[in-house]
Amino acid sequence: MSTLRPALLTDHYELTMVSAALRDGTADRRCVFEVFSRRLPAGRRYGVVAGTVRLMELIRDFRFDEAEVDFLRRTGVVDEPAAEWLRNYRFTGDIDGYAEGELFFPNSPILTVCGTFAECVVLETLVLSVLNHDSAVAAAAARMVTAARGRTLIEMGSRRAHEGAAVAAARAAYLAGFRFTSNLEAGRRYGVPTAGTAAHAFTLLHDDERAAFASQVATLGKDTTLLVDTYDISQGIRNAIAVAGTDLRAIRIDSGDLAVIAQQSRELLDSLGATETKIIVSGDLDEYAIAALAAEPVDMYGAGTAVVTGSGAPTVGLVYKLVEVDGRPVVKRSEQKATIGGRKVAVRRHKPTGTATEEVIVPQGVPDRQPNDRMLQRSYLVGGEAVELPTLDESREHLRQCLISIPWEGLKLSAGDPAIPVTVVPAD
Template structure:
């Protein structure tokens, strides 16, 4: 089958469950599923919610065409009653969750899906695929932004990722505070500012470095960035300033001992009168490498592989679990995988100064609200109909404020406890 739609972004077992539930009469029981993390990835002190708006767009197109149903019949995945039900499938339930840009911790109910069992269980794979990826990227990117200490970070990881995952990663990184992406598809879809100049191949194309630089400046002006490490960095900087003059916007260094090279490059640029020319560094940067350069004269960081792979944690470890059936809490008791039954309501508790102190999650009830509590959940779909959502820019601002609110220890890159504790109060 060519180009299957969103509906087939579903695991086989979800359809076998639907078929059995339709047959035994339980398909229409009212259920609540929740998305949460049992633990954070090793070394992380917070997670970042990202991808929910992307998920809502995909759910809008979650349908089954006749060709897709025929594929499922031919494979023996579904019977005729199930095929008939799927042909009319539309999600008609409610979805609530944490805002994009919100922080989460172990036990935070970041997404709540309520409706019939059949219509909700079909969404498990799609929900987890989107949120596990985007939340992982956003958390890694947020750590890089923190490590950069106000300096600009550019996302440039498309060549190290699946083509569609690269676009989602660029969006998540921008939400987390990156200023630009090199990915033009992300720029077109989400309005993210794009940036990029030239690779080593452009320099190697020309007979010498100076000619390559002259060509680039002739085409793009002195506001361009010249890549100076193809041969000898010192001579590369001299060639760059000789061609473009001291008004050159920036040079980029993509290899070597970046700390030493950044300092030497700054000294050389200043000696040539290019005191305003910025230094951009790239080359396998993660949050630790960025933090190690904090004292060096680096103006802009370019992050690629580490950001699109979650900097060692490519999944957020989220799960999608049934917690309520017909208003009754249900509980999984497996060893190391227990859940707290019942639909949850969550608030973030703060000191009067605005510092977050804990997250309170109440099952089948409401928290005992205090003066500085902030509710964490908002509506995404009501009766299957979308609710207007904050913009991507608003999500960036929200995350910035959330990071300001947690205790400073929570921003450390070293391993430690979650930035704030989560208190989960069971039903009854």
């Protein structure tokens, strides 16, 4: 559970709007905001909803203490009526959205926030910060899981991200199907299994490679992974087996032409009798590098920079837009950033075999249901109170099932159309 106080993780203009709305009497108008993406990042065929449960926990703790209100008042961000309103702030509205782990496409209404204008608008920055980051990591990680074809993936990108983002990224990667993370706080906070053994520094610390390996095995046993590329890889493998024996669990290679080195390493391990010793590779791996190793004797991948930065798409472009005021649809009409007015619901259509065929988005109400349709939105908060939230493992399984359901074409790493078409039904 995060101890972070989230209230000031907010853009300045959210609070100036609150001040003005309180002054002119519009702050209490009933509003609906929707979170959606106008398009997927270049080259992507689907998005992955991630961070929703984490967001609900942050909204629960979204309060302004006296020191924060004093800062806002002293610096002129808010006037005194707004400062008093912030002292008593608590979100009392409703939030519905796609399940965490759900796939999304252009215009998918992945989160719907309902309440007064003031209590909803102040959440905009936090909502987008969490969902854009976590969904970007989860989408990249899901593509890596597909490329790995069932082989184990370890998230090890903490040193390439902000310390807070690293924890969220580890959670999102696990949701997407990674098996382990190197980040201990993600293990403590979210229950993500952790893994890790030693870096090159540990080998360099010792007088020779064998001494380093002997120390590691003496401490961790043979069920460990020895990093064999500090010096010469072939000699490193020989030293590893000489020290640990043929029942060493794994070796790790972090540099070089991994395809060639993996083949040579497998041959050498087998010739030494270590036929069950696994090969783990790491070193700037993304989904394309992982896919290129599909035919090689690699048992496990360690991914760092690419996964925690969204593998070239560090945000998924989600926006938070007002679509309804006092039951009346409102529309932004600018040419490049138009919105679709009114609250919407969505269904995913499937063949009897379970393959998804289409996403249909309709104005609020009961959609024209067909056999094998699945409603996409669920309640997260009702009257400001949390509905039972899914566990991380449940969200992880939900995504696994979603990826099974989309056509094979939609899992390709090459650029193309979204995995399924999206139809937006206009209001009457």
